[in-house]
Amino acid sequence: MDALPSFDLVRPRTLAELIEARAAFPDGRVLGGGTDLMVNIRRGIVAPPVLIDINGVRELRDIKADVRGLEIGTAATLAALAAHAGVARHYPVVAQAAGHIAGPTQRNMGTVGGNLALDTRCIFYNQSEWWREANHHCLKTTGEICHVAPKSRGVCFATFSGDLAPALLTLDAEIDVAGPAGRRTMPLADLYIGYARQDEPVTETRGDGKFFLSLRHGEVIVAVKAHNTPGLRSAYDKIRIRKSIEYPVTGVAVALRRDGDTLADLRVAFTGTNPRPVRLSGTDKLCGGPLDARVFAGLDALVRDQIMAMKTTFTPGHYRRRVAGVLARRLAQKLFVL
Ligand SMILES: Cc1cc2nc3c(=O)[nH]c(=O)nc-3n(C[C@H](O)[C@H](O)[C@H](O)COP(=O)(O)OP(=O)(O)OC[C@H]3O[C@@H](n4cnc5c(N)ncnc54)[C@H](O)[C@@H]3O)c2cc1C
Ligand code: SF4
Structure with a gap:
Protein backbone atom coordinates (compact mmCIF):
# COMPACT_ATOMS: atom_id res chain seq x y z
CA MET A 1 0.00 0.00 0.00
CA ASP A 2 1.26 3.51 -0.84
CA ALA A 3 2.38 5.76 2.03
CA LEU A 4 0.25 8.80 2.79
CA PRO A 5 2.04 12.02 1.81
CA SER A 6 2.24 14.77 4.42
CA PHE A 7 -0.27 17.63 4.58
CA ASP A 8 -1.40 20.25 7.09
CA LEU A 9 -4.76 19.93 8.81
CA VAL A 10 -6.90 22.98 9.61
CA ARG A 11 -9.90 22.61 11.93
CA PRO A 12 -12.30 25.56 11.78
CA ARG A 13 -15.01 25.77 14.47
CA THR A 14 -17.44 28.15 12.75
CA LEU A 15 -18.65 28.69 9.19
CA ALA A 16 -16.84 32.06 9.11
CA GLU A 17 -13.56 30.34 10.07
CA LEU A 18 -14.19 27.68 7.42
CA ILE A 19 -14.64 30.29 4.66
CA GLU A 20 -11.54 32.14 5.90
CA ALA A 21 -9.52 28.92 5.77
CA ARG A 22 -10.73 28.22 2.21
CA ALA A 23 -9.54 31.69 1.18
CA ALA A 24 -6.22 31.37 3.05
CA PHE A 25 -5.37 27.99 1.46
CA PRO A 26 -6.52 28.13 -2.16
CA ASP A 27 -4.92 24.73 -2.94
CA GLY A 28 -6.43 23.14 0.16
CA ARG A 29 -9.30 20.64 0.02
CA VAL A 30 -12.36 20.37 2.21
CA LEU A 31 -12.30 17.21 4.32
CA GLY A 32 -15.60 15.58 5.31
CA GLY A 33 -15.23 11.98 6.48
CA GLY A 34 -12.25 11.49 4.16
CA ASN A 40 -7.42 9.31 -3.53
CA ILE A 41 -4.55 11.00 -1.67
CA ARG A 42 -3.05 7.63 -0.79
CA ARG A 43 -3.30 6.58 -4.44
CA GLY A 44 -1.52 9.74 -5.55
CA ILE A 45 -4.53 10.91 -7.56
CA VAL A 46 -4.56 14.23 -5.67
CA ALA A 47 -2.02 15.78 -3.29
CA PRO A 48 -3.51 18.78 -1.48
CA PRO A 49 -1.00 20.50 0.84
CA VAL A 50 -3.77 21.43 3.31
CA LEU A 51 -6.97 19.69 4.38
CA ILE A 52 -9.76 21.79 5.92
CA ASP A 53 -11.81 19.57 8.20
CA ILE A 54 -15.47 20.70 8.38
CA ASN A 55 -16.50 18.27 11.12
CA GLY A 56 -15.90 20.76 13.93
CA VAL A 57 -18.37 23.27 12.49
CA ARG A 58 -21.37 22.52 14.70
CA GLU A 59 -23.89 24.43 12.58
CA LEU A 60 -23.21 22.11 9.62
CA ARG A 61 -24.25 18.93 11.44
CA ASP A 62 -27.99 19.54 11.90
CA ILE A 63 -30.73 17.54 10.18
CA LYS A 64 -34.33 18.82 10.16
CA ALA A 65 -37.09 16.85 8.49
CA ASP A 66 -40.84 17.22 8.93
CA VAL A 67 -44.00 17.46 6.87
CA ARG A 68 -43.01 20.93 5.62
CA GLY A 69 -39.50 20.27 4.41
CA LEU A 70 -36.03 18.84 4.72
CA GLU A 71 -32.80 20.65 5.62
CA ILE A 72 -29.49 18.82 6.08
CA GLY A 73 -26.15 20.34 7.10
CA THR A 74 -23.40 18.97 4.92
CA ALA A 75 -21.24 17.78 7.84
CA ALA A 76 -24.07 15.46 8.96
CA THR A 77 -22.96 11.85 8.64
CA LEU A 78 -24.62 9.36 6.32
CA ALA A 79 -25.35 7.11 9.32
CA ALA A 80 -27.19 9.96 11.09
CA LEU A 81 -29.16 10.70 7.91
CA ALA A 82 -30.13 7.06 7.34
CA ALA A 83 -31.27 6.71 10.98
CA HIS A 84 -33.21 10.01 11.21
CA ALA A 85 -36.87 9.22 11.96
CA GLY A 86 -38.22 12.37 10.23
CA VAL A 87 -36.21 11.67 7.06
CA ALA A 88 -37.31 8.02 6.96
CA ARG A 89 -40.94 8.99 7.45
CA HIS A 90 -41.31 11.98 5.11
CA TYR A 91 -38.42 11.52 2.63
CA PRO A 92 -37.84 7.74 2.48
CA VAL A 93 -35.88 7.98 -0.77
CA VAL A 94 -33.18 9.99 1.04
CA ALA A 95 -32.95 7.69 4.08
CA GLN A 96 -32.84 4.62 1.81
CA ALA A 97 -30.13 6.12 -0.42
CA ALA A 98 -28.02 7.04 2.63
CA GLY A 99 -28.47 3.53 4.04
CA HIS A 100 -27.28 2.00 0.73
CA ILE A 101 -23.93 3.83 0.72
CA ALA A 102 -20.79 1.74 1.23
CA GLY A 103 -20.77 -0.08 4.62
CA PRO A 104 -21.40 0.95 8.24
CA THR A 105 -17.80 2.16 8.75
CA GLN A 106 -17.92 4.57 5.81
CA ARG A 107 -21.44 5.71 6.74
CA ASN A 108 -20.28 6.55 10.28
CA MET A 109 -17.48 8.74 8.89
CA GLY A 110 -18.80 9.87 5.49
CA THR A 111 -20.69 13.15 5.25
CA VAL A 112 -23.54 14.44 3.13
CA GLY A 113 -21.28 17.14 1.60
CA GLY A 114 -18.60 14.62 0.69
CA ASN A 115 -21.20 12.43 -0.96
CA LEU A 116 -22.65 15.30 -3.00
CA ALA A 117 -19.18 16.50 -4.07
CA LEU A 118 -17.78 12.99 -4.63
CA ASP A 119 -15.12 12.73 -7.33
CA THR A 120 -16.14 10.84 -10.47
CA ARG A 121 -14.89 7.26 -10.87
CA CYS A 122 -13.48 5.01 -13.59
CA ILE A 123 -11.61 1.67 -13.68
CA PHE A 124 -8.60 3.44 -15.21
CA TYR A 125 -8.57 6.27 -12.65
CA ASN A 126 -9.31 4.71 -9.24
CA GLN A 127 -6.11 2.69 -9.21
CA SER A 128 -2.73 2.86 -7.50
CA GLU A 129 -0.05 5.26 -8.73
CA TRP A 130 2.09 2.45 -10.18
CA TRP A 131 -0.91 0.92 -12.02
CA ARG A 132 -1.84 4.27 -13.58
CA GLU A 133 1.83 4.99 -14.38
CA ALA A 134 2.09 1.63 -16.17
CA ASN A 135 -0.82 2.76 -18.37
CA HIS A 136 0.67 6.26 -18.95
CA HIS A 137 -2.09 7.75 -16.81
CA CYS A 138 -5.18 9.21 -18.51
CA LEU A 139 -6.43 12.69 -19.26
CA LYS A 140 -8.36 13.05 -16.01
CA THR A 141 -4.94 13.35 -14.29
CA THR A 142 -1.72 13.88 -16.24
CA GLY A 143 -2.13 11.61 -19.26
CA GLU A 144 -3.01 12.49 -22.81
CA ILE A 145 -5.79 10.12 -23.77
CA CYS A 146 -8.92 8.64 -22.31
CA HIS A 147 -8.51 4.84 -22.14
CA VAL A 148 -12.28 4.37 -22.23
CA ALA A 149 -12.63 6.37 -25.45
CA PRO A 150 -9.18 7.08 -26.96
CA LYS A 151 -10.74 9.37 -29.58
CA SER A 152 -12.64 11.43 -27.01
CA ARG A 153 -10.54 14.58 -27.67
CA GLY A 154 -10.23 15.89 -24.10
CA VAL A 155 -13.49 14.50 -22.77
CA CYS A 156 -13.65 12.27 -19.66
CA PHE A 157 -16.51 9.80 -19.13
CA ALA A 158 -15.74 8.86 -15.50
CA THR A 159 -19.05 8.35 -13.73
CA PHE A 160 -20.57 10.20 -10.80
CA SER A 161 -21.48 7.50 -8.26
CA GLY A 162 -22.79 9.28 -5.17
CA ASP A 163 -26.05 7.68 -4.00
CA LEU A 164 -27.63 10.72 -2.35
CA ALA A 165 -27.79 13.04 -5.36
CA PRO A 166 -30.41 11.13 -7.41
CA ALA A 167 -32.62 10.76 -4.32
CA LEU A 168 -32.46 14.50 -3.68
CA LEU A 169 -32.96 15.33 -7.36
CA THR A 170 -36.35 13.60 -7.31
CA LEU A 171 -37.32 16.04 -4.50
CA ASP A 172 -36.18 19.10 -6.54
CA ALA A 173 -33.62 19.83 -3.80
CA GLU A 174 -31.57 23.01 -3.57
CA ILE A 175 -28.16 23.58 -2.00
CA ASP A 176 -26.72 26.49 -0.02
CA VAL A 177 -23.17 27.27 -1.00
CA ALA A 178 -20.85 29.65 0.89
CA GLY A 179 -17.59 31.20 -0.28
CA PRO A 180 -15.50 34.34 -0.30
CA ALA A 181 -18.17 36.16 -2.37
CA GLY A 182 -20.97 35.30 0.11
CA ARG A 183 -23.75 32.76 0.22
CA ARG A 184 -25.97 31.60 -2.64
CA THR A 185 -28.74 29.05 -3.16
CA MET A 186 -29.07 27.02 -6.32
CA PRO A 187 -30.87 23.91 -7.57
CA LEU A 188 -28.85 20.78 -6.71
CA ALA A 189 -29.17 19.83 -10.38
CA ASP A 190 -27.06 22.87 -11.31
CA LEU A 191 -24.14 21.63 -9.19
CA TYR A 192 -23.54 18.81 -11.68
CA ILE A 193 -22.15 19.92 -15.01
CA GLY A 194 -20.28 16.81 -16.24
CA TYR A 195 -21.77 16.61 -19.74
CA ALA A 196 -18.78 14.86 -21.37
CA ARG A 197 -19.34 16.67 -24.68
CA GLN A 198 -16.57 17.58 -27.09
CA ASP A 199 -18.80 19.54 -29.47
CA GLU A 200 -19.43 22.30 -26.92
CA PRO A 201 -16.99 24.64 -25.15
CA VAL A 202 -16.46 24.14 -21.41
CA THR A 203 -18.38 26.80 -19.47
CA GLU A 204 -19.41 27.43 -15.86
CA THR A 205 -22.60 25.45 -16.54
CA ARG A 206 -21.35 22.71 -18.89
CA GLY A 207 -18.21 20.70 -18.16
CA ASP A 208 -16.18 18.18 -20.17
CA GLY A 209 -16.38 15.37 -17.58
CA LYS A 210 -13.03 16.24 -15.95
CA PHE A 211 -14.74 19.42 -14.84
CA PHE A 212 -17.98 18.17 -13.28
CA LEU A 213 -19.01 20.45 -10.39
CA SER A 214 -20.06 24.09 -10.74
CA LEU A 215 -18.57 25.16 -7.37
CA ARG A 216 -16.54 28.35 -7.70
CA HIS A 217 -13.08 28.69 -6.20
CA GLY A 218 -13.21 28.63 -2.39
CA GLU A 219 -16.87 27.57 -2.19
CA VAL A 220 -18.20 24.97 0.23
CA ILE A 221 -21.61 23.29 0.17
CA VAL A 222 -23.18 24.08 3.55
CA ALA A 223 -26.73 22.67 3.35
CA VAL A 224 -29.17 20.81 1.15
CA LYS A 225 -32.90 21.58 1.33
CA ALA A 226 -36.16 20.34 -0.16
CA HIS A 227 -39.87 21.11 0.22
CA ASN A 228 -42.36 18.38 0.89
CA THR A 229 -44.73 17.48 -1.97
CA PRO A 230 -47.98 16.11 -0.49
CA GLY A 231 -48.77 12.61 -1.74
CA LEU A 232 -45.32 11.96 -3.22
CA ARG A 233 -44.18 8.35 -2.70
CA SER A 234 -40.47 7.69 -3.09
CA ALA A 235 -37.86 4.94 -2.92
CA TYR A 236 -34.24 4.13 -3.80
CA ASP A 237 -32.51 0.97 -4.96
CA LYS A 238 -29.20 0.06 -6.54
CA ILE A 239 -27.32 -2.73 -8.24
CA ARG A 240 -23.79 -3.36 -7.00
CA ILE A 241 -21.22 -6.08 -7.49
CA ARG A 242 -21.17 -7.02 -3.80
CA LYS A 243 -24.32 -6.63 -1.71
CA SER A 244 -22.50 -4.34 0.75
CA ILE A 245 -19.55 -1.90 0.86
CA GLU A 246 -19.88 -1.12 -2.82
CA TYR A 247 -20.40 1.75 -5.20
CA PRO A 248 -23.45 1.48 -7.45
CA VAL A 249 -23.20 -0.13 -10.87
CA THR A 250 -26.33 1.94 -11.10
CA GLY A 251 -28.52 3.54 -8.43
CA VAL A 252 -32.10 4.61 -9.10
CA ALA A 253 -34.40 6.98 -7.23
CA VAL A 254 -38.09 7.09 -8.12
CA ALA A 255 -40.76 9.44 -6.78
CA LEU A 256 -44.35 9.40 -8.00
CA ARG A 257 -47.83 10.62 -7.19
CA ARG A 258 -50.96 8.64 -7.85
CA ASP A 259 -54.37 10.23 -8.33
CA GLY A 260 -56.90 7.38 -8.20
CA ASP A 261 -55.79 5.03 -10.97
CA THR A 262 -53.84 7.75 -12.73
CA LEU A 263 -50.11 8.35 -12.60
CA ALA A 264 -50.08 12.07 -11.76
CA ASP A 265 -46.34 12.70 -11.36
CA LEU A 266 -43.23 10.61 -12.13
CA ARG A 267 -39.64 11.54 -11.32
CA VAL A 268 -36.72 9.20 -11.97
CA ALA A 269 -33.03 9.85 -11.34
CA PHE A 270 -29.88 7.75 -11.74
CA THR A 271 -26.33 7.59 -10.44
CA GLY A 272 -23.32 5.52 -11.48
CA THR A 273 -24.07 5.96 -15.17
CA ASN A 274 -22.93 9.38 -16.45
CA PRO A 275 -20.38 12.00 -15.32
CA ARG A 276 -23.29 13.57 -13.42
CA PRO A 277 -26.39 12.23 -11.68
CA VAL A 278 -29.18 12.23 -14.24
CA ARG A 279 -32.79 13.17 -13.56
CA LEU A 280 -34.62 11.81 -16.60
CA SER A 281 -36.30 14.49 -18.64
CA GLY A 282 -39.55 13.68 -20.42
CA THR A 283 -41.23 11.62 -17.66
CA ASP A 284 -44.07 14.18 -17.45
CA LYS A 285 -45.22 12.96 -20.88
CA LEU A 286 -45.70 9.48 -19.43
CA CYS A 287 -48.19 10.72 -16.82
CA GLY A 288 -51.95 11.19 -17.11
CA GLY A 289 -53.01 7.55 -17.44
CA PRO A 290 -52.52 4.21 -15.68
CA LEU A 291 -49.06 2.79 -14.96
CA ASP A 292 -49.10 0.35 -17.85
CA ALA A 293 -46.97 -1.05 -20.68
CA ARG A 294 -47.04 2.33 -22.45
CA VAL A 295 -45.36 3.99 -19.45
CA PHE A 296 -42.75 1.23 -19.14
CA ALA A 297 -41.91 1.35 -22.84
CA GLY A 298 -41.61 5.15 -22.59
CA LEU A 299 -39.37 4.85 -19.54
CA ASP A 300 -37.11 2.37 -21.38
CA ALA A 301 -36.82 4.78 -24.31
CA LEU A 302 -35.85 7.69 -22.02
CA VAL A 303 -33.23 5.53 -20.29
CA ARG A 304 -31.78 4.46 -23.67
CA ASP A 305 -31.51 8.12 -24.72
CA GLN A 306 -30.15 9.66 -21.53
CA ILE A 307 -28.07 6.99 -19.79
CA MET A 308 -24.48 6.59 -20.97
CA ALA A 309 -23.16 3.18 -22.05
CA MET A 310 -19.37 3.72 -21.67
CA LYS A 311 -17.35 1.03 -19.91
CA THR A 312 -16.05 2.84 -16.82
CA THR A 313 -16.73 0.07 -14.30
CA PHE A 314 -16.12 -3.67 -14.20
CA THR A 315 -19.44 -4.31 -15.90
CA PRO A 316 -20.14 -3.55 -19.58
CA GLY A 317 -21.79 -0.15 -20.13
CA HIS A 318 -24.82 -1.62 -21.89
CA TYR A 319 -25.47 -3.91 -18.90
CA ARG A 320 -25.51 -0.85 -16.62
CA ARG A 321 -27.99 0.88 -18.90
CA ARG A 322 -30.18 -2.21 -19.06
CA VAL A 323 -30.36 -2.69 -15.27
CA ALA A 324 -30.99 1.04 -14.80
CA GLY A 325 -34.24 0.66 -16.76
CA VAL A 326 -35.21 -2.55 -14.94
CA LEU A 327 -34.67 -0.97 -11.51
CA ALA A 328 -36.69 2.10 -12.47
CA ARG A 329 -39.62 -0.04 -13.62
CA ARG A 330 -39.56 -2.17 -10.48
CA LEU A 331 -39.51 0.82 -8.15
CA ALA A 332 -42.27 2.61 -10.06
CA GLN A 333 -44.47 -0.48 -9.93
CA LYS A 334 -43.83 -0.99 -6.22
CA LEU A 335 -44.61 2.64 -5.34
CA PHE A 336 -47.74 2.77 -7.50
CA VAL A 337 -49.41 -0.15 -5.71
CA LEU A 338 -48.37 0.87 -2.17
C1 LIG B 1 -15.14 0.84 0.23
C2 LIG B 1 -15.91 2.08 -0.14
C3 LIG B 1 -17.18 1.93 -0.66
C4 LIG B 1 -17.91 3.07 -1.03
N1 LIG B 1 -19.18 2.91 -1.52
C5 LIG B 1 -19.91 4.00 -1.81
C6 LIG B 1 -21.26 3.86 -2.24
O1 LIG B 1 -21.81 2.75 -2.32
N2 LIG B 1 -21.95 4.98 -2.58
C7 LIG B 1 -21.40 6.22 -2.48
O2 LIG B 1 -22.11 7.19 -2.77
N3 LIG B 1 -20.14 6.39 -2.05
C8 LIG B 1 -19.38 5.32 -1.69
N4 LIG B 1 -18.10 5.48 -1.22
C9 LIG B 1 -17.49 6.81 -1.22
C10 LIG B 1 -17.64 7.58 0.09
O3 LIG B 1 -17.51 6.75 1.20
C11 LIG B 1 -18.97 8.30 0.20
O4 LIG B 1 -19.34 8.87 -1.03
C12 LIG B 1 -18.96 9.38 1.27
O5 LIG B 1 -20.23 9.97 1.37
C13 LIG B 1 -17.97 10.50 0.98
O6 LIG B 1 -18.14 11.44 2.01
P1 LIG B 1 -16.88 11.94 2.84
O7 LIG B 1 -17.40 12.91 3.84
O8 LIG B 1 -16.08 10.84 3.38
O9 LIG B 1 -16.10 12.70 1.67
P2 LIG B 1 -14.58 13.11 1.60
O10 LIG B 1 -13.77 11.94 1.19
O11 LIG B 1 -14.18 13.83 2.84
O12 LIG B 1 -14.66 14.17 0.41
C14 LIG B 1 -15.04 13.80 -0.89
C15 LIG B 1 -14.93 15.04 -1.80
O13 LIG B 1 -15.91 16.00 -1.44
C16 LIG B 1 -15.30 17.25 -1.12
N5 LIG B 1 -16.13 17.82 -0.06
C17 LIG B 1 -16.41 17.27 1.15
N6 LIG B 1 -17.30 18.02 1.82
C18 LIG B 1 -17.59 19.09 1.03
C19 LIG B 1 -18.43 20.21 1.17
N7 LIG B 1 -19.18 20.40 2.25
N8 LIG B 1 -18.47 21.12 0.17
C20 LIG B 1 -17.70 20.93 -0.95
N9 LIG B 1 -16.89 19.90 -1.14
C21 LIG B 1 -16.84 18.97 -0.16
C22 LIG B 1 -13.88 16.89 -0.72
O14 LIG B 1 -13.00 17.98 -0.86
C23 LIG B 1 -13.60 15.75 -1.69
O15 LIG B 1 -13.25 16.28 -2.94
C24 LIG B 1 -17.35 4.36 -0.86
C25 LIG B 1 -16.06 4.49 -0.31
C26 LIG B 1 -15.35 3.36 0.04
C27 LIG B 1 -13.97 3.54 0.63
S1 SF4 C 1 -13.12 8.10 -18.60
FE1 SF4 C 1 -11.15 8.27 -19.65
S2 SF4 C 1 -10.24 10.21 -18.98
FE2 SF4 C 1 -11.93 9.73 -17.60
S3 SF4 C 1 -10.96 8.68 -15.87
FE3 SF4 C 1 -11.61 7.08 -17.31
S4 SF4 C 1 -9.86 6.73 -18.68
FE4 SF4 C 1 -9.51 8.64 -17.57
Missing part, protein backbone atom coordinates in the same frame (compact mmCIF):
# COMPACT_ATOMS: atom_id res chain seq x y z
CA THR A 35 -13.65 8.14 2.99
CA ASP A 36 -12.99 9.04 -0.64
CA LEU A 37 -10.52 11.92 -0.43
CA MET A 38 -8.02 10.05 1.77
CA VAL A 39 -8.16 7.04 -0.56
